[in-house]
Amino acid sequence: MHQLWIIVIKEIKIAIREKLVLILASTIVMLIAVALYAGYLSYQQQRSIIVKTKAEKRQEWLNQGDKHPHIAAHYGTFVFKPKTALSSFDFGLDAYNGTSIYLEAHYQHEFMFRPAQDHSSMIRFGELSSALVLKVLVPLLIIFLTFTSYTQERESGTLKLLVSQGIALSRITWGKILAYCSIMTVILSPFFLGMLLLSTISVQQESIPDMTTRATLMILLYGVYLFLFIAFSVWVSQRSSSGRNALLTLLSCWMLLVILMPKTVANLSESFYSLPSMREFKATIEKDKIDGIDGKQPRSEYLAKLRKQYLEKYEVDSVQQLPFNYEGVSMQAGEEYGNTIYDHHMDKLQKIFESQNQLVSISSMFNPFLSVQNLSMALAGTDMYTFKHFEDVVEKYRRELVRRMNRDMAENSKYGDFYGYEAGIDLWQEIEDFSYRTPTAQEVLRNYRVELTSLLLWMSLIIWLIIGFKGNIKPIDG
Amino acid sequence: MDSTTQTLIRYEWKTFVRNRFQLLMLAVTFLFGLYAIYYGKSEINGQRETIKAVQALEQEEFSSYKATFTEEMETLEQEQKHDIASLPAYAWYRHGYHAILPPHDYAALAIGQRDLFRYYYRLTGMSLYYQLFENELANPVNLMVGNLDLSFVLVYLIPLLIIAFCYGLYSFDKENGTLVLLQIQSVSIQKVTLVRLAFYFVLITGLALLISIIGLISSGNPFQIENGAPAFAWLIAVVVYCVFWFGLLFFIVSFRQSSSFNAITAASCWLLLLIVVPAILNVVVTTKYPLSSTTLAGLTRRTGLENEENDEEAKEVILEFLAHKPELKGSDSLFKQNLLAKAYAALTSLKDINSQNLVDQYNAQVAKRNTWTSDFQWLSPAVSMQDVLAHIAETDLVTFMYFQDALAEFHEEITDFYFTRLFWERPILLEDYQAIPVFNISEANGQWTIVTGGLIKISLIAGIVFLLGFINTNRWSKA
Numbered sequence: 001m002h003q004l005w006i007i008v009i010k011e012i013k014i015a016i017r018e019k020l021v022l023i024l025a026s027t028i029v030m031l032i033a034v035a036l037y038a039g040y041l042s043y044q045q046q047r048s049i050i051v052k053t054k055a056e057k058r059q060e061w062l063n064q065g066d067k068h069p070h071i072a073a074h075y076g077t078f079v080f081k082p083k084t085a086l087s088s089f090d091f092g093l094d095a096y097n098g099t100s101i102y103l104e105a106h107y108q109h110e111f112m113f114r115p116a117q118d119h120s121s122m123i124r125f126g127e128l129s130s131a132l133v134l135k136v137l138v139p140l141l142i143i144f145l146t147f148t149s150y151t152q153e154r155e156s157g158t159l160k161l162l163v164s165q166g167i168a169l170s171r172i173t174w175g176k177i178l179a180y181c182s183i184m185t186v187i188l189s190p191f192f193l194g195m196l197l198l199s200t201i202s203v204q205q206e207s208i209p210d211m212t213t214r215a216t217l218m219i220l221l222y223g224v225y226l227f228l229f230i231a232f233s234v235w236v237s238q239r240s241s242s243g244r245n246a247l248l249t250l251l252s253c254w255m256l257l258v259i260l261m262p263k264t265v266a267n268l269s270e271s272f273y274s275l276p277s278m279r280e281f282k283a284t285i286e287k288d289k290i291d292g293i294d295g296k297q298p299r300s301e302y303l304a305k306l307r308k309q310y311l312e313k314y315e316v317d318s319v320q321q322l323p324f325n326y327e328g329v330s331m332q333a334g335e336e337y338g339n340t341i342y343d344h345h346m347d348k349l350q351k352i353f354e355s356q357n358q359l360v361s362i363s364s365m366f367n368p369f370l371s372v373q374n375l376s377m378a379l380a381g382t383d384m385y386t387f388k389h390f391e392d393v394v395e396k397y398r399r400e401l402v403r404r405m406n407r408d409m410a411e412n413s414k415y416g417d418f419y420g421y422e423a424g425i426d427l428w429q430e431i432e433d434f435s436y437r438t439p440t441a442q443e444v445l446r447n448y449r450v451e452l453t454s455l456l457l458w459m460s461l462i463i464w465l466i467i468g469f470k471g472n473i474k475p476i477d478g
Numbered sequence: 479m480d481s482t483t484q485t486l487i488r489y490e491w492k493t494f495v496r497n498r499f500q501l502l503m504l505a506v507t508f509l510f511g512l513y514a515i516y517y518g519k520s521e522i523n524g525q526r527e528t529i530k531a532v533q534a535l536e537q538e539e540f541s542s543y544k545a546t547f548t549e550e551m552e553t554l555e556q557e558q559k560h561d562i563a564s565l566p567a568y569a570w571y572r573h574g575y576h577a578i579l580p581p582h583d584y585a586a587l588a589i590g591q592r593d594l595f596r597y598y599y600r601l602t603g604m605s606l607y608y609q610l611f612e613n614e615l616a617n618p619v620n621l622m623v624g625n626l627d628l629s630f631v632l633v634y635l636i637p638l639l640i641i642a643f644c645y646g647l648y649s650f651d652k653e654n655g656t657l658v659l660l661q662i663q664s665v666s667i668q669k670v671t672l673v674r675l676a677f678y679f680v681l682i683t684g685l686a687l688l689i690s691i692i693g694l695i696s697s698g699n700p701f702q703i704e705n706g707a708p709a710f711a712w713l714i715a716v717v718v719y720c721v722f723w724f725g726l727l728f729f730i731v732s733f734r735q736s737s738s739f740n741a742i743t744a745a746s747c748w749l750l751l752l753i754v755v756p757a758i759l760n761v762v763v764t765t766k767y768p769l770s771s772t773t774l775a776g777l778t779r780r781t782g783l784e785n786e787e788n789d790e791e792a793k794e795v796i797l798e799f800l801a802h803k804p805e806l807k808g809s810d811s812l813f814k815q816n817l818l819a820k821a822y823a824a825l826t827s828l829k830d831i832n833s834q835n836l837v838d839q840y841n842a843q844v845a846k847r848n849t850w851t852s853d854f855q856w857l858s859p860a861v862s863m864q865d866v867l868a869h870i871a872e873t874d875l876v877t878f879m880y881f882q883d884a885l886a887e888f889h890e891e892i893t894d895f896y897f898t899r900l901f902w903e904r905p906i907l908l909e910d911y912q913a914i915p916v917f918n919i920s921e922a923n924g925q926w927t928i929v930t931g932g933l934i935k936i937s938l939i940a941g942i943v944f945l946l947g948f949i950n951t952n953r954w955s956k957a
Contacts, residue, residue, distance in 0.1 A: 020742060034761075038764075045765065049772055050770070078776070093622055095622070096622050098613060109778070113611060118769050118847065120851055121864060121873065124591075124624045125756030125760065125861065125864070126757050132753075144745075244737050251745060264513075264626055266619065266624075270617070270620055274524065275617070277531065278612065279535070280528070353617050387618070
């Protein structure tokens, strides 16, 4: 053990002597600080606007005055996507998902306003977030720090001396890896601390219930990721004949894993599973809402059957004789009919999205960067799954709102007398204000099994390479 | 070309062809280029297909209207259809017109924001803002990752090639011990370095131009009038951008540091210009000009009259609207026929009039962001290059904002067409279909100033780094 520590300390000393590394390291720390600050600022800005607008819309709903419940259902309300505190760490899909949605009867609207639309094409270079720094830039710093770790010893002949003293090669490797890990820990410690602090401070009014768990997992995730990079780089250095070669190999790997592969995979998924256009998507839904899916059971037929059922059940001749306003019932039935159609088409659309994203998941087996990207977004609550969950909650809320309006109409109004009945604030208050809690980290992560497996496999692979791999080592004096 | 230069080139060629790794990199970049062209084309062709499908839907809609004027009325459905076709009270909010922003041929090479913005709208006489904000279906994950189009290959990958080929121009000789051999030749090291730099410049810029030409020819005919200038500008941009990177490498090499140092520095520059600078600019602009679409969300609400059976309310709304549109006044039957239809037409138009301000403010903020970022583009020639390419291909924000303005005009034409008929109680006749509004968007010219400006910025920076490198290498012989 003693030897190991000597190696660790020596490596750290050497690294600190390197001016370029110091400059890069301080740049990284600064970038993270800027990223966190900017992330937090934009979180604050967006959150305060959303909270304010949300309250306004709630007041609008409550104070809409007395009117027929169905008109209120059309008046509807708005839901805004809450910004999570963890999103200031990883923006994820926030810029590319719509932020607000209008809820009304009969129609499912889609989320509107993708924030990236308010930018020039420069936004496609990406926004500075700490996640970007950690998953894209820090690996490069690691490469710069470690590529000479073996080659230098080899070129200067010290490796020979070390080995001749009877130290196992794997122990030297571990010493180096540990040294770099400690350096990285020191560089990133302010960030990790900040992360934990952030997660404990703003727990109130948050849509994420388990901030601390998520923050801890996030730190763990990036810890594993950076360890992988360190170990891999040291291993490459060990296998390379010269520092130059090690650097070139590592840079090519970085380029491939971080820049090229994610884009290629996403593009391929787009080519394999193509999406319909919104116009066609909507047109099919509208058509099916009249004719039924595949022309089976058109809407009119369905409603006629329902009418007959009600007449038979209550043993009356006309709907006017029913003890409630049948219009409310048929309105709700029409609503549910429409929902079935919508769900059918939405499921199909979601399948396409899922297939596209699955391709990325599978590719993460070959690329730990992709795993980390997905897992990091998942933990920050800015991933596709959380958004989908949010969409589902919103749609459920809409349906409940419309259902309550229709029920009130059935119970209280008279058949054929649309303007004769007006509901008031009592009914509006029955509808609870919309609120959203994300699923727990555990639930979210269940959707990312492939990514988790990929990280585990990569971890084992790297450790195996360092400990167990007995392939040819380059001649010690190169 | 003197004989020493020729010799130098000959030897450089020999070293180049012997290095398998370098050849492989060239081949890979070339293949990526081809794939990028293919991918961009398939994306844009997909959009063209959608446009066709959408136009077909419109054609179908309008020919079904026209048909009702000539065919025998037999069923109730036919009569309803004829009402929609001929009565402005139904037609104004049912007839849908498509406003389309067709892709420029070269949009396939620089997709820009084209996957993010709507490029077609179906507009009726209803409130414009009710129809304006719906998004196109897209997978947000793929939007975030972005497109691997030719502009990506040129902006991201070509510089890497340049780095990989040039970072060791001087240091390799030093490290391999051949430097001394070079020093005893009659030709100066500065010249040797410059010739080699020129050699790789021709090689890599040649490759970039080759891929570009393949892209330009396969995505559209560059000899067509509307493609000629863009194609030319594209090629110029490629050359200028390559000059910049070679200049930068020359500057880095001129410090005579080790290969590893050069490689690290060059890679850091790449990182700085392609990732760090734009990422910082983006996050700064987001926080400096905060924008929340929540303010616009309210516009998408469909509002109705409080009580459709209350004539007074309807009249009030109509009068309020007519104050803005006096030319629609004057019909004797203003309040006698189609009161409800008129009231709704008035209501939705009033909504547009009243929200105009809000939308303008929002768009002004977006424009401010855009100006701010373009003011800082000189910080990164890569950002300028991307911007130049997107403007050549007409896929940048400016084009879409221009499209939005055109949409507003078109919407006004539509409402004028129907509202004059609605308020003056004139039915729509078959011959009126000859004169229905047609969307057209005139050629935006603003982009050429941006393109030229961007190119000048890149050239200037290229000139500076090259000059600095030159000054530095001048000192070599003295040392």
